Amino acid sequence: MTRSRTINSPDPHPDAAPTPGRTLVIIPTYDEADNILAVLEQVMGLPGDLNALIIDDGSPDGTADRVREEQARHPGRLHLIERAGKLGLGTAYIRGFRYAIEHGYDYVCEMDADLSHNPADLPRLIEPVAAGTADLAVGSRYIEGVRVMNWPLSRLVLSYGAGVYTRAITRLPIQDVTAGFKCFHRRVLEALDLDRVKSNGYSFQIEMTYRAWRRGFRIQEVPIVFTERTEGQSKMSKAIVREAARKVWELRLRDLLRRL
Numbered sequence: 001m002t003r004s005r006t007i008n009s010p011d012p013h014p015d016a017a018p019t020p021g022r023t024l025v026i027i028p029t030y031d032e033a034d035n036i037l038a039v040l041e042q043v044m045g046l047p048g049d050l051n052a053l054i055i056d057d058g059s060p061d062g063t064a065d066r067v068r069e070e071q072a073r074h075p076g077r078l079h080l081i082e083r084a085g086k087l088g089l090g091t092a093y094i095r096g097f098r099y100a101i102e103h104g105y106d107y108v109c110e111m112d113a114d115l116s117h118n119p120a121d122l123p124r125l126i127e128p129v130a131a132g133t134a135d136l137a138v139g140s141r142y143i144e145g146v147r148v149m150n151w152p153l154s155r156l157v158l159s160y161g162a163g164v165y166t167r168a169i170t171r172l173p174i175q176d177v178t179a180g181f182k183c184f185h186r187r188v189l190e191a192l193d194l195d196r197v198k199s200n201g202y203s204f205q206i207e208m209t210y211r212a213w214r215r216g217f218r219i220q221e222v223p224i225v226f227t228e229r230t231e232g233q234s235k236m237s238k239a240i241v242r243e244a245a246r247k248v249w250e251l252r253l254r255d256l257l258r259r260l
């Protein structure tokens with residue numbers, strides 16, 4: 001039994017017959033040399049037709065070198081895009097989404113490189129999208145209780161508060177609005193105008209989910225356990241929180257003015 005919640009109608013989308021499809025797992029990295037090999041070992045070991053794409057922003061700690069070494073072990077399945085400098089999570093994902101569309105992937109996952117997201121949960125995220133019961137699956141920390149490991153209370157309050165704030169302003173019927181562990185059906189990425197997605201930090205996650213919901217796509221939250229990183233540096237900052245606080249209003253107002 002899948003313990004999860006579907007928003008909107010549970011009926012399959014007309015062109016969403018369950019098909020074995022190709023999956024791309026996009027993993028943006030900045031200074032994740034201490035984590036990336038462990039993540040890749042688990043991701044590449046999963047069953048099914050699954051490839052990974054690392055988007056590295058010139059990490060000074062040599063993350064991309066580790067990925068290149070690993071590519072030889074997975075011929076044609078592990079892809080790497082290197083960008084010149086730290087350009088942000090949002091633009092990294094947009095780059096990855098375009099790659100996924102160009103290369104004909106059916107299911108496109110987002111995942112952090114710091115082991116906060118458990119690769120073993122990927123099949124449960126892909127499953128509703130592949131089965132045609134959801135267009136977007138969101139790995140949620142806040143359904144069926146709160147499942148976050150090793151976070152200080154302040155971080156939990158911030159994350160949970162982001163959900164209360166976002167729902168109050170936008171009515172987005174999602175418990176974990178900043179979740180970064182997701183699986184999109186390609187039709188969602190094709191339908192959204194990716195040029196218009198400008199957020200970079202947490203608000204990128206809110207913006208993608210909001211735009212998908214407003215376009216009428218079915219979103220399903222799948223419970224996951226989130227574990228705070230033990231290796232590497234956090235990139236969380238006050239600027240990221242300010243961007244999210246502003247962005248939620250911007251999305252709502254643009255939507256009201258029909259300029260989303």
Ligand SMILES: Nc1nc2c(ncn2[C@@H]2O[C@H](COP(=O)(O)OP(=O)(O)OP(=O)(O)O)[C@@H](O)[C@H]2O)c(=O)[nH]1
Pocket residue numbers: 027028029030031032055056057086087088089092111112113114116228229233234235236
């Ligand atoms: N390519 C790229 N990846 C980034 C950038 N910023 C963060 N990342 C990656 O995005 C993922 C999420 O970033 P984190 O630093 O874990 O952010 P967080 O989860 O909010 O913070 P902590 O887990 O507390 O460190 C990780 O895989 C990072 O390496 C960036 O500017 N460019």
Ligand SMILES: [Mg+2]
Pocket residue numbers: 112114116229
């Ligand atoms: Mg993290």
